[in-house]
Amino acid sequence: MKLKAIWGEFPGWRRCLTVALAVLAVAGCIEAYRTDYDSRYGPPAPRERRLSEAAHLAQLVAGKVSYARDVQPILDSRCVVCHGCYDAPCQLKLESFEGLERGGSKTPVYDTTRIQPAPPTRLFIDADGVQAWRSKGFFPVLNERRDSSEANLLGSLLYRMLELKKEHPLPTSSVLPDTFDFGLDRKLNCPAIEEFDDFADDHPEWGMPYGFPGLSGREHDTLVSWLRQGGFVPPPDPVSPEAGSAVARWEAFLNGSSPKERLFARYVYEHLFIGNLHFRGLAPREFFRLVRSRTPPGEPIREIATTRPYDSPGPGEFYYRLRPVRQSIVDKIHMVYELDDVxxxxxxxxxxxxxxxxxxxxxxxxxDAANPFKTYVAIPPRSRYRFLLDDAHFFFSGFMKGPVCRGQAALNVIRDRFWVAFTDPDADPVSNDAQFLANQAERLRLPAEKENSPGIGDIWYTYRALEEDYQAAKAGWLRIHGDRGGIALRDLWDGEGNNRDALLTVFRHFDSASVERGLVGDTPLTAWVVDYPLLERIHYLLVAGFDVFGNVGHQLATRLYMDFMRMEAENNFLRFLPSTMRQAERAGWYKGIGGGVNNLWQNPVWGLDGETVIGYRPKKEFFDLVRARFGEAAGHPDPFTGCGAAGCGDGGTPTVPPAQASVERELRRLAYAKGGGIAFLPELSYLRIRTGTGGAEDGWIYSLVKNTALENVSMLFLEELRRTPAEDTLTLVRGVVGSYPNFFFDLDEAEAGEFVDAILSLDSPKAFGPKLAERFGVHRGNPGFWKISDWFNRQHLEANPVTAGWLDLSRYDNL
Known part of the structure; x- marks a missing residue:
């Protein structure tokens, strides 16, 4: 009675409590609605979505959406541009239906704090079938409950993400708000379908494509129709008859029975396993991977999943097979190796x-397997070196580009741009001497021999001592066997006069890198000269022996050992400079904070007591002599710096029309600028110059590659403290360089001079927007963003039908 009296005296309490209880009841109902997918659509269970050929044809006759014809092209141009490789957000890889069907994961591939190595999750390799991926923690993004139109949509994470973007379009303002995080190391939100409602409440603006404009109405309706119909796909395309015949010949060749043939095949496999193999002259977009299989040629491939290519395949017979690449090609991991009768x-x-x-x-x-100088001691080193030199661009791309897709911690071991040459395999007494290399095999050990257990102390003491001992032995060997009247240009491999892989340019784009043939740009700060032991070790360090799923110890050991490799390559280059220049030249590479780290070396310029007989003084003159000697292998002169600051004459370079030559004369001013506005540009920009002819497809592409200047590259961290922005430069290249554009510029040919003036006038990061981006840039929120993105991709593919892939937009700046 007392309680009733109190309620009567305070009727407002009663009303408030009643409302509160009602709200809680409704919230409980909403929560139940949000999470009870099982009662609405049944329990989840992976379904078979691959149709037979007959069923697929029946769907096409019925007018249903075709995955191959209608869906995958949309996924490629709007989704794969971010969801590819190991750095695909939430491990949702969309280059193939198998990746879409596998779904996402909350476990990141990149983890710099990982104490123990993570189990690999390589698509097509580490699990067979959807259920196997579910057991590894992957959650679906397609509906796996009851097959109904409603369930196929509301039970699909892909549909819900697309609808979220449609309901909350991207702001069209120049710079997106801080609610968007585009950092590579951002904490990812990877909701399963059961968690989507909470995700949408917390981040309504995070629909897909994330941080870019939404799909067009036609694209959206196509994907929705396909999802509503159940998300079925046709059987995989068969291998073309021509490629099938080539596969049969090559598999027979690589599976010879003699010990000599088996050792040769193992060597080739350990070097080509990351490549997309292409049969020269056949269909330009048909590729294969070289794998080890339990099954012999002629039977379905059962790939052996090992972390590294030199790991044991286990007991029983195995065979080298060519497995078709059944996914869209993304540029960042597309390294083509050509096969033919030659x-x-x-x-x-x-x-x-x-x-x-x-x-x-x-x-x-x-x-032993991690040390190629032990494993392949029987194969003449000249044969091994020639094999690598024939396709030096492919192997250097493996080092610098590779399948890792994110490597800032590893790539800050190299300069932003440097040139590469190679010692001649016939003249080099180190690369061509089997007995010397066999004797040095123990000193040429690599940290991958300890898999995921090397310590930093191992690198700084054990492997540093081994490197010093090897360098001392190499210097002694060169003193005895290398003196043919002095160091000369003949000691460099000239590509037999026609192999353009003889000279390379490496660009670092902060956390990615790319390799171009020839000497691109003006003379760089540093250069590498690479011999066989160095080339082989870098491959086994960064490619064959690197585990992207490895622990922090493995990753740090790889980074620290690469310091030795860089200094050895630079040291080889110093041998070609006059002896009086060497110490001062090297001192210019290692200045400021961390530069003193190199003083830890007992003798940082090993074996430089020989003298060069090349008659030149400045570094630039040396490379001018190299170009003249190499002929076609050196490629054409750089159109922006190879003609001098005054340009190439009134007609411009002879390979372009007069209108383009006029544009390039304006752009050439950027190639000779240093610091100032250059320092405020993104790492890698793509520039479209519209020709004014009226055609939507007309235009010229240029890559603007910023060369970020550093006092040294001796330290793993604190890069900003080693920056010298007043020394930043810009390299301009016709066409596409790299795979991760940070920004697009789009302008008419008549605006080229104003564009250059705008860059040179930049005086702060804040000036980039009003002076440059607002007039010439393409912001993330620009409604026409996808149109120009498609244009760059289309032009790239048309210019390079075999070697091009989809460009990645995950590094696109919010400027």
């Missing part, structure tokens, strides 16, 4: 015809 004859010439004996096949214990 290549097969070359392999016979290098590996099978020389007289050498393979008494026994090497094993797969890590201590």
């Amino acid at each position: 290549r097969m004859r070359r392999y016979r010439e290098l590996f099978l015809e020389p007289e050498y004996t393979v008494d026994r096949l090497p094993g797969y214990a890590a201590a």
Whole structure:
């Protein structure tokens, strides 16, 4: 009675409590609605979505959406541009239906604090079938409950993300608000379908595509129709008859039975396993991977999943097979290696015809398998070196580009731009001497021999000491066997006069890198000269021996050991400078904070007591002599710096029309600028110059590559403290360089001079927007963003039908 009296005296309490209880009841109902997918659509269970050929044809006859014809092209141009490779957000890889069907994961691939290595999750390799991926923690983005129109949409995370973007379009303001985070190391939100409502409440503006304009009405309706129909796909495209015949020949060739043939095939596999192999002259977009399989040629491939290519395949027979690449090609991991009859004859010439004996096949214990100088001691080093030199661009791309997709911690070991040359395999007494390399095999050990257990102390003490001992032995060997009247241009490999892989330019774009043939741009600060032991070790350090799923110790050890490799390559280059220049030249590479780290080396300029007989003084003159000697292998002169600051004459360079030559004369001013406005540009920009002819497809592409100047590259961290922006430069290249554009510029040819003036007048990061981006830039929120993105991709593919892939937009700046 007392309680009733109190309620009667305070009727407002009663009303408030009643409302509160009602709100809680409604919230409970909403929560139940949000999470009870099982009662609405049934329990989840992966379904078979691959149709037979007959069922697929029946769907097409019925007018249903075709995945291959209608859906995958939209996913490529709007989704794969961010959701590819290991750095696909939430591991949702959309280059293939298998990746879409696998779904996402809350476990990041990149984790700089990982103490223990993570289990690999490589698509097509580490699990077979959707259920196997579910057991590894991947959640679906397609509906896996009851097959109904409603469930196929509301139970699909892909549909809900697309609808969220449609309901909350991207702001069209120049710079997106701080509610968007575009940092590569941002904490990802990876909601499963059961968590989507909370995600949408917290981040309504985060629909897909994230941080870009939404799909067009036609694109959106196409995907929705396909999802509503159940998300079915046709059987995989068959291998073309021509490629099938080539595959049969190559698989027979690579599975010879003699010890010599088996050792040769293992060597080739450990170097080509990351490549997209293409049969020269056949369909330009048909590629294969070289894999190890339990099954022999002629049977379905059962790939053996090992972390590294030199890991043991396990007991029983295995075979080298060519597995079709059944996914869209993304540029950042697309490294093409061509196969044809000429290549097969070359392999016979290098590996099978020389007289050498393979008494026994090497094993797969890590201590030996990680060291190619032990594993392949029977194969003449000249054959191994020639194999690598024939396609030096491919192998350097493996080092600098590779399948890792994100490598700032590793890539800050190199300069933003440097040139690469190679020692001549016939003249180099180090690269061509089997006995010397066999004797040095123990000193040429690599940290990958310890897999995921090397310590930093191992690198700074054990491997540093081994490197010093090797350099001392190499210097002694060169003193005895290398003096042919002094160091000369003949000591460099000239590509036999026609192989353009003889000279390379490496660009670092902060956390990615790319490789171009020839000497691109003006003379860089540093250069590398690479011999066989160095080329082989870098491959086994950064490609064959690197585990992207490895722990922090493995990753740090790789980074620190690469310091040795860079200094060795630079040291090889110093040998070609006059002896009086060497110490001062090297001192200019290692200044400021961290530069003193190199004083830890007992003798940082190993074996430089020989003198060059090349008659020149400045560094630039040396490379001018190299260009003249190499002929076609050196490529054409750089159109922006190869003609001098005054340009190439009134007609411009002879390879372009007069209108383009006029534009390039304006752009050339940027190639000779240093610091100032250059320092405020993104790492890598793509520039479209509209020609004014009226055609939507007309225009010229230029890559603007900023060369970020650093006092040194001796430290893993604190890069900003080593910056010298007053020394930043810009390299301009016709066409597409790199795979991760940070910004697009779009302007008419008549505006080229104003564009250059705007860049040179920049005096702060804040000035970039009003002076440059607002007039010439393409912001993330620009309604026409996808149109110009498609244009760059289309032009890239048309210009490079075999080697191009979809460009990645995950580094696109919010400017």
